[in-house]
Amino acid sequence: MKKLLILLFAVMCAVVSAQNKVPQSINYQTLIRNTDGTYLANTNLSLRVSIIKGNPTGTAVYTETHAVSTSKYGQVNVKIGEGSTNNVFSTIDWGSDSYFVKCEMALSGGSYKEVGVTPFSSVPYALCAGSAKTPTGTGILSFDADAPSGFGFSGNTITTTKTVGHWTTMAPMGVERRYVAVASVNNKIYVFGGETNFDFASTSVEVYDVTTNMWSSLTTVLPVGLTLGAAAELGGKIYIAGGIAKGTSVGSNTVHVYDPDLNSWATVASLNNGRYTNSLVAYNGKLYAIGGTNSTSSSTVVTAIEEYDLSANKWTVLTNIPNALGSSIATILNGKIYIVSGSTTIGDASKVRSTVLAYDITLNTWEDKAPILESRIGHTVSVVDGKIIAVGGSGINGYIASTEMYNELTNTWQKTENISKANMALRSTVVGEVLYIVGGLNDMSGSITKVNTVEKMSLSNQEQKMYIHTSN
Numbered sequence: 001m002k003k004l005l006i007l008l009f010a011v012m013c014a015v016v017s018a019q020n021k022v023p024q025s026i027n028y029q030t031l032i033r034n035t036d037g038t039y040l041a042n043t044n045l046s047l048r049v050s051i052i053k054g055n056p057t058g059t060a061v062y063t064e065t066h067a068v069s070t071s072k073y074g075q076v077n078v079k080i081g082e083g084s085t086n087n088v089f090s091t092i093d094w095g096s097d098s099y100f101v102k103c104e105m106a107l108s109g110g111s112y113k114e115v116g117v118t119p120f121s122s123v124p125y126a127l128c129a130g131s132a133k134t135p136t137g138t139g140i141l142s143f144d145a146d147a148p149s150g151f152g153f154s155g156n157t158i159t160t161t162k163t164v165g166h167w168t169t170m171a172p173m174g175v176e177r178r179y180v181a182v183a184s185v186n187n188k189i190y191v192f193g194g195e196t197n198f199d200f201a202s203t204s205v206e207v208y209d210v211t212t213n214m215w216s217s218l219t220t221v222l223p224v225g226l227t228l229g230a231a232a233e234l235g236g237k238i239y240i241a242g243g244i245a246k247g248t249s250v251g252s253n254t255v256h257v258y259d260p261d262l263n264s265w266a267t268v269a270s271l272n273n274g275r276y277t278n279s280l281v282a283y284n285g286k287l288y289a290i291g292g293t294n295s296t297s298s299s300t301v302v303t304a305i306e307e308y309d310l311s312a313n314k315w316t317v318l319t320n321i322p323n324a325l326g327s328s329i330a331t332i333l334n335g336k337i338y339i340v341s342g343s344t345t346i347g348d349a350s351k352v353r354s355t356v357l358a359y360d361i362t363l364n365t366w367e368d369k370a371p372i373l374e375s376r377i378g379h380t381v382s383v384v385d386g387k388i389i390a391v392g393g394s395g396i397n398g399y400i401a402s403t404e405m406y407n408e409l410t411n412t413w414q415k416t417e418n419i420s421k422a423n424m425a426l427r428s429t430v431v432g433e434v435l436y437i438v439g440g441l442n443d444m445s446g447s448i449t450k451v452n453t454v455e456k457m458s459l460s461n462q463e464q465k466m467y468i469h470t471s472n
Helices: none
Strands: 006-010 027-034 043-052 059-069 075-080 099-107 113-119 139-142 149-169 181-185 188-194 207-208 214-217 230-233 235-240 255-259 266-268 279-283 286-290 303-311 314-320 329-333 336-343 352-360 366-370 380-384 388-392 403-407 412-416 428-433 434-438 443-446 447-452 454-471
Touching: 027 043, 027 099, 059 428, 059 443, 149 412, 181 235, 181 428, 188 235, 188 428, 188 434, 235 279, 235 286, 279 329, 286 336, 329 380, 329 388, 336 388, 352 428, 380 428, 380 434, 388 434, 388 454, 434 447
Parallel strands: 181 230, 230 279
Antiparallel strands: 006 027, 027 075, 043 059, 043 099, 099 113, 139 454, 149 454, 181 188, 188 207, 207 214, 230 235, 235 255, 255 266, 279 286, 286 303, 303 314, 329 336, 336 352, 352 366, 380 388, 388 403, 403 412, 428 434, 434 454, 443 447
């Protein structure tokens, strides 16, 4: 094993303007490299973090441990105050002295080794507010130019950037429909089946050219009418798995394959578990069928994640989803399958949950991730420029227009620009680094209407200014 080192420590104090509640944790980030400069990527380890009072070799007033895994860039994020400990974080008297953070690291089965002691450059204002006094000169960062009571503006600012999304309405499809299967190949978006105003499980296929903003219909339609299925592109072909076939009430296990170059259809090996409202993703030359429901009569959640090997033409159950929710939607990011939101009762928006689970395909491990901000079903989830984007759906307050963006490095969700109208039963695909949503349902003054609308979202970086205030 290469010798390890901690290249960088960064203690990121709480960003505040005014707080009614004293937080009980501090975000802490560290980047870990090998001594040859390479990242210690995707490695499980244990961090022991201590708060030291007075000086770097002083007394530890608080100690906790964290079981963590480095990102592909060797990054680790923890919250000091939320680790395993016998101490009480809230009893630290931040105003009584200067404080330092000491970090120790242990690889699996190894002993802890000290890797650095770093001073707090400033104590978070809201933490100091819970102490007897705030030391003169203590600094805080705020998005508000007005300083809190007891603080003054230092005259210094920090300019940061955040990623935001902007939606644009595009040419509509020719047919209003919901619960389509959609995928993209060579700057063209293919929309398959779905429920139209005239057909519960349509066979129609429409194609959108992103360069001309124009739609056309294929004469080579789906071999069978299908709704609530899922599609993914792999090797220039589009695979469609699951769904409810016309004339049936159970989840299909048939996998259809469309070849855009030949304009032809074929089938491959069937799924082990028939399913609908499922997700289908491609990663590292394989397909993954995720979640779904098995039949309209029993409404039982399918927990199996199946992996398709093209060379063997075989689906294999890879794992089962723990505590699976109905109507969840999944995507894949950096080798992890993310399953986002859902309902404890299939199709019931009044019982939605904010749960987000991540399955690491390589490590065969599950992890709880930060919950989505607005719980939903009937939504769509995709990855754009390394960010997970969740759009639309239905929740406890009705149809949803909000868009949320997940940052894997910080394990946080943030809201960005809404779509034009609240929409559920929509689907999405990505072309380049642009997200497209198609179809769905709008609730127009109490009238539920299938739509043919299409919107695209591009990401951009937006500057924002943070103000540095110091205590008087």
